[in-house]
Amino acid sequence: xxxxxxxxxxxxxxxxxxxxxxxxxxxxxxxxxxxxxxxxxxxxxxxxxxxxxxxxxxxxxxxxxxxxxxxxxxxxxxxxxxxxxxxxxxxxxxxxxxxxxxxxxxxxxxxxxxxxxxxxxxxxxxxxxxxxxxxxxxxxxxxxxxxxxxxxxxxxxxxxxxxxxxxxxxxxxxxxxxxxxxxxxxxxxxxxxxxxxxx
Amino acid sequence: xxxxxxxxxxxxxxxxxxxxxxxxxxxxxxxxxxxxxxxxxxxxxxxxxxxxxxxxxxxxxxxxxxxxxxxxxxxxxxxxxxxxxxxxxxxxxxxxxxxxxxxxxxxxxxxxxxxxxxxxxxxxxxxxxxxxxxxxxxxxxxxxxxxxxxxxxxxxxxxxxxxxxxxxxxxx
Numbered sequence: 001x002x003x004x005x006x007x008x009x010x011x012x013x014x015x016x017x018x019x020x021x022x023x024x025x026x027x028x029x030x031x032x033x034x035x036x037x038x039x040x041x042x043x044x045x046x047x048x049x050x051x052x053x054x055x056x057x058x059x060x061x062x063x064x065x066x067x068x069x070x071x072x073x074x075x076x077x078x079x080x081x082x083x084x085x086x087x088x089x090x091x092x093x094x095x096x097x098x099x100x101x102x103x104x105x106x107x108x109x110x111x112x113x114x115x116x117x118x119x120x121x122x123x124x125x126x127x128x129x130x131x132x133x134x135x136x137x138x139x140x141x142x143x144x145x146x147x148x149x150x151x152x153x154x155x156x157x158x159x160x161x162x163x164x165x166x167x168x169x170x171x172x173x174x175x176x177x178x179x180x181x182x183x184x185x186x187x188x189x190x191x192x193x194x195x196x197x198x199x
Numbered sequence: 200x201x202x203x204x205x206x207x208x209x210x211x212x213x214x215x216x217x218x219x220x221x222x223x224x225x226x227x228x229x230x231x232x233x234x235x236x237x238x239x240x241x242x243x244x245x246x247x248x249x250x251x252x253x254x255x256x257x258x259x260x261x262x263x264x265x266x267x268x269x270x271x272x273x274x275x276x277x278x279x280x281x282x283x284x285x286x287x288x289x290x291x292x293x294x295x296x297x298x299x300x301x302x303x304x305x306x307x308x309x310x311x312x313x314x315x316x317x318x319x320x321x322x323x324x325x326x327x328x329x330x331x332x333x334x335x336x337x338x339x340x341x342x343x344x345x346x347x348x349x350x351x352x353x354x355x356x357x358x359x360x361x362x363x364x365x366x367x368x369x370x371x
Contacts, residue, residue, distance in 0.1 A: 031354040033256035034220055063294045066307050067224075068285035070257035078287050083238035089288060093281065100254025101261055101277045108273065110267035115244075118368045126364020127247045127357050129335045133321045133342025134250070134353060135221060143221065146308045151207045164309060164318030172206050172225050173320040181226040186313025186343050187306045195307020 005169075014051055016091035019080045023095030028103075034072040035137075037096075041075065051083045064067070072096075150193075157193045164189065203275060203370070206236065206268065210260060210279035218307060220249075220257030222314035225258065225321045230265040237267040239328050248321075250357055 014022075021045055030036040038061075045051050052060070060082070063072035073096070080092030112121050144163060150161035164186040171182050213226035224242075231237040249259025257280050261282055264276030326335065337362045345351050351359075 011290040027254045029253065030257070031253050031352070033250065033353065036353075037255055054273055059294070061285050061289035063290060064284070065218070066294075066303065067284050067287040069217060070220050070280055071218070071284070072220075072255045073281060074284035077285055078291060081288055081291060085266050086288075097277060097281060098259055100252065102274070103254070104248065104252040104258045104261045104266055105254050105270065105273045108245075108262045111244065111248060112266070119328040119365055122331075122363040122368035123361035124244060124247055124371075125329050126334070126338055126360040126362070127250075128243045128329070129326065129354070130342035130356055130360035131246050131250055132326050133339045134346045134356070135318060135322055137343055137346045139319060140206070140347075142311055143315045145356065146312060149308070153215065161308075161312060165319075168316035169320040172229075172317040173324060175229070178228050179317055180216055182211070182317060183226075183310055183313045188311035190309025190312065191302045191306035194301045194308070199239040 014049075014083050016080075016084050016086070016087040017082050019088045020091035020095040023076055024099050025079070025095075027096040027100045030100075031101045033072065034070065038073045038075065041072075041079070045079055082165065148191075153193070153196075157190075160189055161195055202236075203268070206264075207275040207279055207366065210264070210276055211282060212318050214260075215279050216310075217283075217314060218273050219314070219319050220255050220259070223257075223260065224309075225274065225314070225317035227263070228321050229262075231267065232263065237263060237323055241266045242321075243329075246325075247357070273293045334363065338363055 021040075026037060026040045026044060030040055042057060046054060046057050054151075060075055060078040062189035063078065064071040067074050073093070074098045076092045077089045084091065111120075147158070147161045150157040168186055169183050171177060172179055209230045210223070210227060213223035213230070216226060217223040224246075230244060232239070241263060245263035248262035249256055252258060252262070257279075260276040260280055261273045264272035264274070267271075268275070316325050326339075329335070342356055342360065345356050346353060
C-alpha cells in the first residue's frame with residue numbers, strides 16, 4: 001500500500017477508509033499470529049501515525065484481555081472505534097478479517113487439492129509437532145504472570161493457579177465432562193479466591 | 200441448513216467461553232468430534248493452516264470450517280469468532296470500573312489457566328494419534344526453544360519442521 005494513503009489524513013482525524021486500509025495492511029503482513037498483529041498495529045497506530053497514545057493503547061489492550069474470543073479482534077475493533085467511531089470500528093474489522101480469512105480459505109482449498117499425496121501428510125505431521133511446541137510456549141507466557149500474581153495472594157491461590165491447568169488437562173484428556181464446565185469451574189474457583197483482599 | 204446453524208452456534212459458544220485464539224479448541228474439538236462433523240486429522244490440518252496463514256492464530260477455526268463444510272463452513276466460522284470480541288465495543292466506557300473488580304479479574308485468570316491446560320491436552324492427544332517417535336520429540340523440542348527464545352520467525356520454524364517431516368516420514 002502506498003504510504004501517502006496513510007499520511008494524508010494525519011492533518012485531520014482518520015476516516016474509516018484510512019482505518020480499513022491500515023488494518024488490512026497490518027493483517028496481511030502479520031505472519032505468526034496475534035503477537036505479530038499486535039506488534040505491527042502498535043508500530044503503525046501509536047508510533048508512526050500517533051492515532052492513539054501509549055496509555056490509550058494500554059487501555060484498549062487491557063480491555064481486549066477480558067472480553068471473550070480472539071484478543072486481537074477486540075483490539076482491532078476498539079482502535080477503529082476510538083479514532084473513527086462505529087463506522088471506523090467496522091472498517092477496522094473488515095480490514096483485518098477480509099484478507100486474512102480469504103488467505104486462510106485459499107490455503108485450505110489448495111491443501112485439499114494436494115492432501116492425497118503422502119509427502120504432504122509427512123510435512124504436515126512435522127509442522128504440527130512444531131505447532132504444539134509453539135502452543136506450549138504461548139500458554140506458558142500467558143499463564144506464568146497469573147501464577148506469579150496468585151503467589152502474591154498466598155498459598156491457596158498459588159496452589160489453585162497451578163492445579164487448575166493440570167486438572168483441566170486431565171479432565172479434558174479423559175473426556176469426563178463437557179469442556180465448558182471445566183473452563184467455567186476454573187474461572188469460578190479463581191474468581192472466588194480473587195475476591196478476598198490480598199494480604 | 201439446520202446443521203449449518205448448529206455448527207455456527209457450537210463455534211460461537213466455544214468462542215464466547217474462550218480467551219485467545221486457541222482457547223476455543225477443546226470445546227470445538229469435543230462438539231464436532233462427538234457429532235462426527237470433523238475428524239482428528241482435520242483439526243491437525245486446520246491448526247497448521249491457521250499458523251501458516253496471515254492474521255490472528257484464531258483463524259484456524261476458519262480453516263477447520265472449510266475442511267469440514269466447505270466455503271460456507273469457513274464463512275460461518277469467521278462470523279462465529281468475530282462476534283464475541285465485539286463485546287469490547289459497548290464495554291469500552293464501563294471498562295475502568297469493571298477491570299478493577301477483583302472477581303472479574305479472577306474469573307478471567309481462571310478461564311485462561313483452565314483453557315491453557317485443556318488446549319495442551321487436546322494438542323497432545325492429536326499428536327499422539329500420529330504416533331510419537333524421535334523425530335516428533337526433536338521437532339517439538341526445537342520449536343519450544345526457537346519460539347521461546349524468539350530465535351526465528353514462527354513461519355520459518357513451521358516451514359523448517361515441514362521439511363524435516365517430509366524428509367523423515369515420507370514413504371519410500
